[in-house]
Structure formats: structure tokens, C-alpha cells
Amino acid sequence: MTPTEIVEAAQNNLNAVSDTLWSQTEILNILYATELQLARKTRCIESTSTQTSTSGTADYSKPTYAQDVLRVTYNGTKLQKITQEQFDQLNPTGLAQSGTPVYYTFFNDTMTLYPTPDTSALVIKTWSYNEPVKAGATDTLSTPSRYHDVLVNGVTYGMCPKDLGHPLTTFWRDKWFTGMAEVEWHVKIRRRADGFTRVSREEDALTTN
Numbered sequence: 001m002t003p004t005e006i007v008e009a010a011q012n013n014l015n016a017v018s019d020t021l022w023s024q025t026e027i028l029n030i031l032y033a034t035e036l037q038l039a040r041k042t043r044c045i046e047s048t049s050t051q052t053s054t055s056g057t058a059d060y061s062k063p064t065y066a067q068d069v070l071r072v073t074y075n076g077t078k079l080q081k082i083t084q085e086q087f088d089q090l091n092p093t094g095l096a097q098s099g100t101p102v103y104y105t106f107f108n109d110t111m112t113l114y115p116t117p118d119t120s121a122l123v124i125k126t127w128s129y130n131e132p133v134k135a136g137a138t139d140t141l142s143t144p145s146r147y148h149d150v151l152v153n154g155v156t157y158g159m160c161p162k163d164l165g166h167p168l169t170t171f172w173r174d175k176w177f178t179g180m181a182e183v184e185w186h187v188k189i190r191r192r193a194d195g196f197t198r199v200s201r202e203e204d205a206l207t208t209n
Contacts, residue, residue, distance in 0.1 A: 001141075001148040001151075002141075003135045003136065003139060003141060004024075004137045006031055006141075006155060007027045007028065009152045010152055010155040010156040011159075014168070022162065027155065027159065028136070028137065030159060032132065032134045033158065034151055034155050035141065035143050035151065037154070038143060038147065038180060039142075040131075041183075042180065042184040042187050043068065043129035044129075044143060044144060044183055044187050045067075045132060046127075046129060047128055047129075047130045048125060049063040049126050049128070050123050051063075051123075051124050052123060055119055056116060057117065058096060058112050058113050059112050060124060061110060062126075063130075065130045065131050065132075065142075066130055066131075067128065068129045069106065070128060071126070072124065072127075073123075073124070073125045074100070074113065074117070077100075079102065079113070080103050081103070081104055082103045082105050084107060086103075087103070087105045090114055091114060096115075096116045097114070097115040098116050098117075098118040099115035099116075100115065100117070101116075102114065111126075130142065146186075147183050150180065153175040153176045154180075157173050157175070157176040160173075
């Protein structure tokens with residue numbers, strides 16, 4: 001669905017297609033807030049992005065709109081995420097150590113690689129759960145289309161408070177929160193792919209050794 005179609009569907013739910021109580025811009029803002037809430041709750045927006053290394057540069061910006069970073073690779077090799085405390089333990093003198101990065105850490109949306117890359121133009125690839133990009137009336141929504149029906153419920157509920165005393169406020173609130181829970185469940189199911197729920201044993205881990 002396009003943003004306009006979601007706006008129209010929400011208006012239909014409240015029998016407010018020709019109502020002037022809400023402007024389209026106002027409802028699009030409600031849609032954006034709804035997408036933000038759904039993304040925080042369910043991590044339903046997945047994305048990958050790439051940037052290139054610069055020799056002697058350890059700090060790189062977290063990808064735009066990345067909410068939570070799941071995985072980082074350097075020249076195709078997975079990096080291990082560490083805490084700031086672990087970074088300090090590796091680098092007690094504060095002097096840059098050059099080489100092929102093995103670790104990465106985040107602070108204030110800045111990704112720091114360790115050791116500092118000693119080669120330029122190698123690919124740093126990031127897998128992330130993203131927040132949505134605010135969409136105009138005819139733009140493509142960040143939220144996957146399989147969850148657009150839930151967005152309609154959220155926008156409908158978001159419109160209710162302005163219509164003080166609307167008798168369906170509780171109904172649409174419940175549909176919105178139920179819908180978010182269903183999306184959260186579905187996202188978890190999809191990430192299991194064709195596997196079954198099981199506890200992974202360390203001895204079953206894949207290795208190149």
C-alpha cells in the first residue's frame with residue numbers, strides 16, 4: 001500500500017473520508033509515528049549497507065536510519081562486537097594499532113574498528129534493523145508491505161484522540177496493540193527460516209579450521 005492508500009483506509013475506518021478535522025499532512029505524520037513505534041517494537045525493517053575503509057581511519061558513521069546493528073563484516077570477514085571496556089583493554093595506551101580489523105564497537109552512532117584499517121577501499125558491510133524513512137504521499141514505505149494492514153490500524157487509532165470521545169477509540173487501540181504483537185511474532189518466525197527451534201551447542205558451531 002502507498003501512504004495515500006493507508007491514509008484513505010484509516011479515514012474509511014472512522015467514516016471520515018471527507019472530514020476536514022485532519023489534514024493529509026497530519027495523518028502522514030501519524031503514519032510516520034506509527035512506523036517508528038512498530039519498528040522499535042518488532043525490528044521489522046531489515047537493511048544492509050556498505051562503506052569503504054580508509055587507511056589510518058578507525059571511526060565510521062553508523063548507517064543512516066540504522067536502529068540496531070546485527071552484524072558487521074570487513075572485506076567479507078565477520079567482525080566481533082566488543083564493549084568500550086573491552087576496547088580499552090585491547091588498546092590501553094590509546095595509540096592506534098594498525099592492521100586488519102577484527103573487532104568493532106559503537107558509541108554515539110560511531111563505529112570504531114580495531115585494529116585501525118591499514119588498507120583503503122575495502123568493503124565494510126553492515127546488517128541492521130532500521131527505523132523508517134519518513135514517507136511522502138506517493139513514496140514507498142520502509143515497513144514491509146506484509147505489515148501494512150497493521151499500519152492502517154495504528155494510524156486509525158492515532159487519529160482517534162483528535163476526535164474527542166470517539167466511540168471506537170478503545171477498539172482501534174486494541175487492534176493496533178494486537179497487530180504489533182502479531183508482527184513481532186511473525187518477524188521471529190521468519191528469522192527461523194527453515195529451521196526448528198533448538199538450543200545450539202558450541203560443538204555444533206561451523207568452523208573453517
